[in-house]
Amino acid sequence: MISILRHDLSDVVYRLADDVASLEVHRDGVSKHVALWIDEPSTRNRVSVARACSDLNFKILDSSPSSGLSIAKGESLQDTFMVLSRYTDLFAIRTRVVSLPLRIYAWTGLPVLNLGDGWNEHPSQALSTLIAMHQSDIASDKATVAIYGDFDRSRTVRSVALGVASLGGTVILVDPAFVNAPRLASLPSELGLPGSISVAADISKVEADMLYVCRPQRERWNSSQASPPPLRVQEVARFKMVLHPLPRGEELSTDAWEFIREQALNHVTRSYLTRRALLAALMSGALASSDEERYQPNLPTNARCSADDCTFRDGCLATLRLASGTLCCSGCFAPCA
Numbered sequence: 001m002i003s004i005l006r007h008d009l010s011d012v013v014y015r016l017a018d019d020v021a022s023l024e025v026h027r028d029g030v031s032k033h034v035a036l037w038i039d040e041p042s043t044r045n046r047v048s049v050a051r052a053c054s055d056l057n058f059k060i061l062d063s064s065p066s067s068g069l070s071i072a073k074g075e076s077l078q079d080t081f082m083v084l085s086r087y088t089d090l091f092a093i094r095t096r097v098v099s100l101p102l103r104i105y106a107w108t109g110l111p112v113l114n115l116g117d118g119w120n121e122h123p124s125q126a127l128s129t130l131i132a133m134h135q136s137d138i139a140s141d142k143a144t145v146a147i148y149g150d151f152d153r154s155r156t157v158r159s160v161a162l163g164v165a166s167l168g169g170t171v172i173l174v175d176p177a178f179v180n181a182p183r184l185a186s187l188p189s190e191l192g193l194p195g196s197i198s199v200a201a202d203i204s205k206v207e208a209d210m211l212y213v214c215r216p217q218r219e220r221w222n223s224s225q226a227s228p229p230p231l232r233v234q235e236v237a238r239f240k241m242v243l244h245p246l247p248r249g250e251e252l253s254t255d256a257w258e259f260i261r262e263q264a265l266n267h268v269t270r271s272y273l274t275r276r277a278l279l280a281a282l283m284s285g286a287l288a289s290s291d292e293e294r295y296q297p298n299l300p301t302n303a304r305c306s307a308d309d310c311t312f313r314d315g316c317l318a319t320l321r322l323a324s325g326t327l328c329c330s331g332c333f334a335p336c337a
């Protein structure tokens with residue numbers, strides 16, 4: 001202000017007011033921006049969105065909490081996203097908080113690309129799997145997809161299973177211990193989807209068009225739950241197509257990984273291209289955010305956080321604060337006392 005005051009202040013105000021007015025009107029040719037929010041570790045999503053934005057000439061605004069947002073000063077999430085919406089054209093969100101992408105869409109009305117919300121959903125990852133099936137001429141309404149891995153806590157499994165069931169296909173959750181799957185298996189009927197999800201114990205007896213494998217999601221476990229045994233090469237080799245979202249954990253033997261490695265890496269490329277196509281479609285308005293979110297089940301969000309349901313209680317309650325209460329990573333909403 002001191003250097004401005006060396007000029008005639010009324011002249012400065014007059015000239016800048018004109019500039020601001022013309023900037024408000026003439027926004028043609030201004031680059032499109034993507035506000036990227038990441039509050040959990042990420043390689044493929046972070047880098048594929050960065051690469052896609054560079055390909056599409058979109059600029060990234062680093063809006064992650066670690067970039068020093070005023071959330072640290074107590075600004076609510078809702079206020080934060082309403083403010084960010086004035087700088088950006090689209091949000092790309094990777095978060096520990098279940099249903100945060102839907103809330104951002106409700107708060108701002110801007111398109112939101114969900115890059116994974118806690119244990120809930122991973123729509124872009126699931127879309128790349130549905131696209132892989134389409135590219136291999138697997139008719140989605142007749143497809144049978146076997147899934148092996150962590151059914152309870154994997155958002156990619158949940159989204160792939162709900163995606164296949166939404167298209168009328170059949171999902172078989174291969175759960176050797178038979179303890180985790182029923183919760184997910186009941187979702188197609190709860191959500192009125194045309195397909196089905198069932199459970200099988202023995203992978204050697206399962207017939208399917210595709211096997212989808214996913215690692216145990218240890219970062220979301222609060223118990224000593226046992227991992228499913230690593231798949232052997234002869235178990236994966238029975239399937240024409242085997243996909244894995246990566247990163248891998250203990251769910252594949254070394255030989256089985258060698259067997260699927262090329263397919264898994266090709267799927268990394270496909271997933272990046274899917275995100276690029278999604279970003280372009282959401283930015284142009286060809287795809288509305290609500291369409292992209294159709295795999296979101298209606299999760300209860302008005303229950304108080306309880307130690308049994310919430311595995312990240314201590315890590316999140318301080319930072320993910322809404323105006324009216326606290327949103328926990330498990331999607332539990334605790335109103336202000």
Ligand code: ASP
Nearest residue numbers: 116122156215245246247
């Ligand atoms: N990369 C996927 C995800 O973000 C799968 C995983 O982490 O296992 O959910």
